[in-house]
Structures are given as structure tokens and as C-alpha cells.
Amino acid sequence: MSSPEHSVFVCSATGFQGGAVARRAREIGWNVHATTRDLTSQPAMAMKSIGVHLNECDWDNLAVLRDTIQGCDKLFLCLTINWDDLSCELRQCRDILKIAKEAGVKQVVSSTTLGVSMLDSEIGVYPGSFMEKHMINKKAIEQAVEDCGFDHFTFLRPTFFMANFIEPKVSRYAEIRDKRSWTTSMTPETQLPIVDHEDIAKFAMSAFQDPVAFHGHAISLASDQLRVQEILDLLAEAAGQPGSVRAYFLTDEEVEAQASTSGFSDSHKVLRYASEYVDLEKLRATVQLTSFREYLERHLEAVRLTFPHP
Ligand SMILES: NC(=O)c1ccc[n+]([C@@H]2O[C@H](COP(=O)([O-])OP(=O)(O)OC[C@H]3O[C@@H](n4cnc5c(N)ncnc54)[C@H](OP(=O)(O)O)[C@@H]3O)[C@@H](O)[C@H]2O)c1
Known part of the structure; x- marks a missing residue:
């Protein structure tokens, strides 16, 4: 049983x-x-309305x-990519870790990316690509946490978010919303693991409540796994427009031709192999996972906003 006096930044x-973590902690x-x-x-x-101490x-x-971290004994570390300056995330991470350590934080749960699990494998990340830089950055964040000497730390490595398919995050994949198609370097057979951010929070809270059992663990996180077209079919069905969102699969030659551009296609080639890094059965033994169908039901309003009837 958790003690009520914990304070988490x-x-x-x-x-x-x-x-999701803040709501569950409250x-x-x-x-x-x-x-x-x-x-x-x-x-x-x-956040204010549920009693979060929030500073600007x-x-x-x-x-x-x-000032904000003072008095906290736990830290959920989740930073954001600065697209104009990829070094920013690691710098901010080091600042926050230093402040947390000085403030007496004892446990850190750090959410990075499934890419860290994939980085050292032979998965064909294009050297110098955005994806490679991103993975290296996230791995450096994990290393920085480890180096700080907190009593307990855990790494959560989430896969592709379910939230990416609907507003507001769909703007990064605007083709899905605007053209009702997804041109991807995955293949028709690719099983894409996807994660509900609420499930990330469930794992974070499990780790916070049992620091010893989760200490030193790096957990590759997914909630469900489906073929790309199956994902789009569920999306279209939830929007009340069955069959209206189609996947287009780039050939290897097309992916290669785009590798030097700033697009996502080369980056997403690594997603062909993402399912090799997650074990849904093992994850289910720790928390109840959310299926994509359940996720869409929970976010029906956002689904309909993303895909209004033409
Ligand atoms: N999307 C995916 O498929 C996926 C998969 C794996 C990992 N990830 C990782 O997930 C992370 C993002 O998590 P998320 O999607 O849950 O976040 P999010 O919804 O994009 O929210 C971004 C948060 O970062 C805060 N923020 C951004 N820049 C800031 C700054 N300079 N100073 C202070 N606060 C700042 C924002 O706060 P305010 O706006 O209120 O200031 C907001 O709370 C990224 O690091 C990404 O790499 C994403």
C-alpha cells in the first residue's frame, strides 16, 4: 500500500x-x-482543478x-523534442536531474522511447537520420538518469502512441486526417505495436509504488499490436466511415530515395521491426492493457472531430 505523503514532480x-501520471498520482x-x-x-x-501544484x-x-521540485521524493521524467535544437532535450534533462538530486528525490521513472531498445540492434536505422539522432538522444537521457545515483530508477520505452491517429497529435501525421491515407515505409505484414498513454501511466505508477521491484528495469511498452491497415480500418469504423482510410506502402526503392529528405519514411522503416521488442503477454501480467478499439471508444469525440463526414 502506498503511503499518501509522496510528492512527485x-x-x-x-x-x-x-x-495521465499526474491524474493517477492525485x-x-x-x-x-x-x-x-x-x-x-x-x-x-x-491540472489545477485536481490539485496539482503548478508553476509557470x-x-x-x-x-x-x-522551487517546484523542492519537497518531491519522486520524479516522472518526460521531456519533449525540440525540433530546432536536438541538443535541448538532453540539456534540460541534465538540469532537471541535477535539481532533483539536490532536492532529495529518491526515485526516477523516465519515459523515453522503444527506439532505445532497438538502437543497438541491426535494424537498419539510416546513419545520420532524424530517427537515429532521436534514439541516441533518448539513450543518453537514460544514461544521465543512471549516472545520477538515485536510489531507484526505471525506464519506460513506449512505442508509437495511439494518440497519434487523432486530434491534436494527428497534425504530425496530417496525411491521415487530410487525405485519409497513410503512406508508410512499413509493409502490409508489419505488426505495429501501439500504446495508450494511460497504460504508460499505469506502468509509471506501478514502478513508483514498488521502487525496489522495478529498479533498473527498462520496459518496452505497447498496449496492442495490429497490421497498419487493420489500425486504419478500426479508425475509419470508429469515425462511422468504414474503409475510408487507406495505407500506401512504399517500396524499399522509394524509401531509399527519400532517406536523405527530412520526411519520416526512412524513420518509420524501423517500425517494421518494433514488434520484436515488445512482449504483450508479459506486459499484461503487470497492468491491464487497452486495445485500440477500446482506446477509440474512449476518444470517440476526438475521432469524429478528426474525421468529420465529408
Ligand atoms: N508520439 C509518439 O508516438 C511517441 C512515442 C514514444 C515516445 N514519445 C515521446 O513522448 C514525449 C512527449 O510526450 P507527450 O506526447 O505525452 O507530451 P505532449 O502531449 O506533446 O506534451 C508536451 C509537454 O511538454 C511541455 N513542454 C514542452 N516544451 C517545454 C518547455 N520548453 N518547457 C517546459 N515545458 C515544456 C508541455 O507543457 P506546456 O505546453 O504546458 O508548457 C507539455 O506538458 C516526447 O519526448 C516523445 O519523444 C512519443
């Missing part, structure tokens, strides 16, 4: 994963400390970060 509490009566760059935003107000700052504002 949740990075990105106004975002998807962090928000549900069991823990203090949650967090920052936002805009106290008047809807997610910030939602950018993660470069070390003084406010110090």
Missing part, C-alpha cells in the same frame, strides 16, 4: 503521458508538482524549476 503534466492522494509555460491553457487549468516556467528557468 511530473514533467509534462499538461501533456499526454505526464497528464487519485491516490499524492502531491503532484509540475510546470507549464501557460497557466491559462486548458490542460493547465485541468520553461524548463530553461532553473530558479522556478528548483
Whole structure:
């Protein structure tokens, strides 16, 4: 049984994963400390309304970060890619870890990416590609956590988010929303593991509540696994427009031709192999996983907003 006096600093509490962790921590009566760059935003107000101690700052504002992390014994570390400066995430990570250590934080749960599990394998990440840089960055974040000497740490490595298929995150995959198609370097046979951010939070809270059992573990996280067209079919069905979203599979030659561009196609080639790195049965033994169908039912309003009837 968890003791009610824990205080956790949740990075990105106004975002998807962090928000889910913050809500679950508040549900069991823990203090949650967090920052936002805009106290008047809807997610910030939602956090305030459940009693999260929220301060306004950018993660470069070390003084406010110090004030906010003070008194916390746990840290959920979840940073964001800065697309203009890939070095920013690791720098901010090191700042937050240093402040957390000085403040007396004892346990860190860090959410990175499934890519870290894949990085050292022969999976054909294009050298110099965005995906390679991104994976190296996330791996460096894990190393920084380990090097800090916290009593306990756990790494969560989530796969592709279910949230990417609907508003607001679908804007990164706008083709799905705008053209009702997904041109991908995966294949028709690829089993794509996808994750519900609420399931990430379930694992984070399991680790926070049992630091010893989860200490040193790196967990590749998914909630469900389906072929790309099956995912799009479920999406279209939930939107009330069956069969309206189609996958287009690039040939290896087409992927190769795009490898030097800034597009995602070369990056997504690694997703062909993502399923080799997750063990859904093992994950199910720890928490109840959410199927994509269940996820879409839970987010029906966002699905319909993303795919209005023509
Ligand atoms: N999408 C995927 O498929 C996927 C898969 C694996 C891993 N990931 C990783 O997931 C992470 C993002 O998690 P998420 O999607 O849950 O977050 P999200 O919903 O995109 O939210 C971003 C959060 O970061 C905060 N933030 C961003 N820049 C900030 C800054 N400079 N200073 C302070 N706060 C800042 C935002 O706070 P305010 O706006 O309130 O300030 C917000 O809480 C990324 O690192 C990504 O690599 C994503």
C-alpha cells in the first residue's frame, strides 16, 4: 500500500503521458508538482482543478524549476523534442536531474522511447537520420538518469502512441486526417505495436509504488499490436466511415530515395521491426492493457472531430 505523503514532480503534466501520471498520482492522494509555460491553457487549468501544484516556467528557468521540485521524493521524467535544437532535450534533462538530486528525490521513472531498445540492434536505422539522432538522444537521457545515483530508477520505452491517429497529435501525421491515407515505409505484414498513454501511466505508477521491484528495469511498452491497415480500418469504423482510410506502402526503392529528405519514411522503416521488442503477454501480467478499439471508444469525440463526414 502506498503511503499518501509522496510528492512527485511530473514533467509534462499538461501533456499526454505526464497528464495521465499526474491524474493517477492525485487519485491516490499524492502531491503532484509540475510546470507549464501557460497557466491559462486548458490542460493547465485541468491540472489545477485536481490539485496539482503548478508553476509557470520553461524548463530553461532553473530558479522556478528548483522551487517546484523542492519537497518531491519522486520524479516522472518526460521531456519533449525540440525540433530546432536536438541538443535541448538532453540539456534540460541534465538540469532537471541535477535539481532533483539536490532536492532529495529518491526515485526516477523516465519515459523515453522503444527506439532505445532497438538502437543497438541491426535494424537498419539510416546513419545520420532524424530517427537515429532521436534514439541516441533518448539513450543518453537514460544514461544521465543512471549516472545520477538515485536510489531507484526505471525506464519506460513506449512505442508509437495511439494518440497519434487523432486530434491534436494527428497534425504530425496530417496525411491521415487530410487525405485519409497513410503512406508508410512499413509493409502490409508489419505488426505495429501501439500504446495508450494511460497504460504508460499505469506502468509509471506501478514502478513508483514498488521502487525496489522495478529498479533498473527498462520496459518496452505497447498496449496492442495490429497490421497498419487493420489500425486504419478500426479508425475509419470508429469515425462511422468504414474503409475510408487507406495505407500506401512504399517500396524499399522509394524509401531509399527519400532517406536523405527530412520526411519520416526512412524513420518509420524501423517500425517494421518494433514488434520484436515488445512482449504483450508479459506486459499484461503487470497492468491491464487497452486495445485500440477500446482506446477509440474512449476518444470517440476526438475521432469524429478528426474525421468529420465529408
Ligand atoms: N508520439 C509518439 O508516438 C511517441 C512515442 C514514444 C515516445 N514519445 C515521446 O513522448 C514525449 C512527449 O510526450 P507527450 O506526447 O505525452 O507530451 P505532449 O502531449 O506533446 O506534451 C508536451 C509537454 O511538454 C511541455 N513542454 C514542452 N516544451 C517545454 C518547455 N520548453 N518547457 C517546459 N515545458 C515544456 C508541455 O507543457 P506546456 O505546453 O504546458 O508548457 C507539455 O506538458 C516526447 O519526448 C516523445 O519523444 C512519443
